[in-house]
Structure formats: structure tokens, C-alpha cells
Amino acid sequence: MEKKIPTESLIQYYERIGYEVPRSLLTGGNGHFSVRKATVPIRKSPFNRRDYFKICLSSGSGKGHGTLIYNDQEINLPRPCLIFTNPSVPASIEVTYCNVNRVACLFNKEFIESIIPPDVQYASPLFNPQVYPVVALTEEERERLHVYFNEMQVLQESDYPFKWDMVRNILQLLIHEGIRLQQKQFLQTAAVRDRLVNEFFSLLNQQFPVDSPEHSLKLLTPAHFADLLHVHVNHLNSVVKKYSGKTTRVIIHERIVAEAKTLLRNTNWNIAEIAYSLGFEYPSHFNKYFKQFASVTPVEFRLSNTALAVHL
Known part of the structure; x- marks a missing residue:
């Protein structure tokens, strides 16, 4: 063994x-x-x-x-x-x-x-x-x-x-x-990235930080990014994974969850407002998504990470 x-x-x-x-x-x-x-x-x-x-x-x-x-x-x-x-x-x-x-x-x-x-x-x-x-x-x-x-x-x-x-x-x-x-x-190492990788991360970063609950994220899936970059989604995923060791989908998920934690910790937006701002049509979908990646619900995370008086 x-x-x-x-x-x-x-x-x-x-x-x-x-x-x-x-x-x-x-x-x-x-x-x-x-x-x-x-x-x-x-x-x-x-x-x-x-x-x-x-x-x-x-x-x-x-x-x-x-x-x-x-x-x-x-x-x-x-x-x-x-x-x-x-x-x-x-x-x-x-x-x-x-x-x-x-x-x-x-x-x-x-x-x-x-x-x-x-x-x-x-x-x-x-x-x-x-x-x-x-x-x-x-x-x-x-x-x-x-x-x-x-x-x-x-x-x-x-x-x-x-x-x-x-x-x-x-x-x-x-x-x-x-x-x-x-x-x-080491100019020839993986640290020097492919142009497509740079463009993917540039598009991803342009969406953040989320500054208003009235405007929702638009680029939520690898296909959304691939369309804007004019490449097949499989090619985008292959190039990004070769560089980062993670799939395009995982990187997007990690960034959305990180932003969700920031909003839960530092704003008084209610859960529905945060859900909408991150591209979720229903708060229940956001609750399930957040718990999948963070192991706690948005409410539980907020209660344990902020002293703000908020409307849950």
C-alpha cells in the first residue's frame, strides 16, 4: 500500500x-x-x-x-x-x-x-x-x-x-x-504566456470588481470567452490548462466565488443582489453554487466573516 x-x-x-x-x-x-x-x-x-x-x-x-x-x-x-x-x-x-x-x-x-x-x-x-x-x-x-x-x-x-x-x-x-x-x-518557461492566455485573463479581469448590484456579469462560461476571442472553446481550454494546470471553467468558477466572498464580506448588499450581480437569475442557484465551492452557504459565510449590519 x-x-x-x-x-x-x-x-x-x-x-x-x-x-x-x-x-x-x-x-x-x-x-x-x-x-x-x-x-x-x-x-x-x-x-x-x-x-x-x-x-x-x-x-x-x-x-x-x-x-x-x-x-x-x-x-x-x-x-x-x-x-x-x-x-x-x-x-x-x-x-x-x-x-x-x-x-x-x-x-x-x-x-x-x-x-x-x-x-x-x-x-x-x-x-x-x-x-x-x-x-x-x-x-x-x-x-x-x-x-x-x-x-x-x-x-x-x-x-x-x-x-x-x-x-x-x-x-x-x-x-x-x-x-x-x-x-x-527564464524567458522560455511557462511564465511567459501564450497571447490567447493573456487575452483570456484580460477579459476575465475586466469584469471585476463588481461595483453595482444593478449590473450583472455577462461572461460566465468558457464558451462566452471563446466566442469573444474567436477561437473554439476546446482550443481555449487546452491552451489555458497547459499554462495554468486548471481548466478554463475552474478558473472562472474560482474568480466568481472569490468575488462573491468579497461582496459578502465588504458590502451590505442582500443575497439576492449579490446573486444577480454575479450572473445568477435566482438566489437559490447562487446558494447552491457557492456552497459547492466554499462548503458553506452565503449566509453562513457572511455571519462568520463580517460584523456589518446587513439584511440577509
Whole structure:
């Protein structure tokens, strides 16, 4: 029988490294973010999947090496480098540099949900397991990226009331920097997309954000996009899936659900208004659709994610 690769939760992560588990995780809080520095001569993490994202900035000097086991790949880590690990990909890292300086941030899906556009997600190894997870850096690039981590740590430890919004903005910069630097190094990789893929994501993004309950989304199916792009729907799906690893239909569904969560969390529109704005003729259809992808009803999601006084 094939041995099942375990999935490490955030709580298990904190217990493994000997840190106190944050209260927000124990009480069922949604978004979680943490950044910390580590200096260790030898480190080997367990080979597993995770229910969180992680970005690590690493540099080392002297004798030794760093290795990332990423699914079935064994990747020798350059010094310095930026490492992105996708939750769905089993991974382990071993570092044996004499002098290693690492700083890493980790966060769950809820913390970053709805703020990273789909086309950016599919260009980043953080979200797309088909993209190479390691970006080699020059010392100048390492120093510049280190400023991002330092700033996030300062904010994390501050009592500024909007600190997590600022952290999310810096995190977006870090994700974009990883994509930009990787594209500069590997111009022939999947990160450089087909023209049709660019046009598909451009059309998709033009529909969002939804700014009025009086106007409904028009492009809801792969066929709608294919018609506007003047290609057969099967060809569009094939090209998009080759780039992203997901079908056109799944990408559209994910974007609609992400927008639904944003509207439920941040507006006082009632459920019927949100349903109509997202292209659903009947609220009952939207309720069934949302629960299929989010595992809770729109009302349940709103009650657990916002303090707004709303008309349900």
C-alpha cells in the first residue's frame, strides 16, 4: 500500500518548531500571517504537504549546501535565493551552510484570499505548482527583498490598526518580484504566456470588481470567452490548462466565488443582489453554487466573516 504523504497544519507547524501556537488559530480565526528570522547551521524539515503558503529568503556562506526536495525534484539551492512552496506539493528543505541567514513568511489562504488576481496566481510558483519554485538572486536583489521581510516584521509587531492591510500590500510586491525576477532569468518557461492566455485573463479581469448590484456579469462560461476571442472553446481550454494546470471553467468558477466572498464580506448588499450581480437569475442557484465551492452557504459565510449590519 502506498504511504500517504501527510499534510501539516499551521498548528502542527508551530508545535514542531517549538513556538507557542497563536491564539487566533486556536480560536478558529480566519486569516493568519507570520514572519520570522532563523539562523541555524543544520536544518531539515519533514517531507509533507501543508495547509499554508510559505516564502523563504535564504543566503549562506562558507562550506555546506542547501537542497529543496520538491515533489519528485531535487533542487540545489543557489546562494542567495527566494523559495516559494505551494501547499499542494510535498516538499522538504535541508540546509547545511556554515553560516546561513534565513527569513520566512507564512500565511494561509484566508489571509490572502481575493487580493491576488488569477493571472498573477498562475504565473507564481506560490499558487501554480508547474512553475519552478526557486529564484536565484544577486546580492543586490537579496538586500532589496530583505527590506520587504523586515518591514512586514516591524508591522507584525506593531499596534497600528491597519497593519495587516499594509502587510498584504508588501506581500503582493514580494509575489510580483518573484515573478518578475524569474521571468527575467527564464524567458522560455511557462511564465511567459501564450497571447490567447493573456487575452483570456484580460477579459476575465475586466469584469471585476463588481461595483453595482444593478449590473450583472455577462461572461460566465468558457464558451462566452471563446466566442469573444474567436477561437473554439476546446482550443481555449487546452491552451489555458497547459499554462495554468486548471481548466478554463475552474478558473472562472474560482474568480466568481472569490468575488462573491468579497461582496459578502465588504458590502451590505442582500443575497439576492449579490446573486444577480454575479450572473445568477435566482438566489437559490447562487446558494447552491457557492456552497459547492466554499462548503458553506452565503449566509453562513457572511455571519462568520463580517460584523456589518446587513439584511440577509
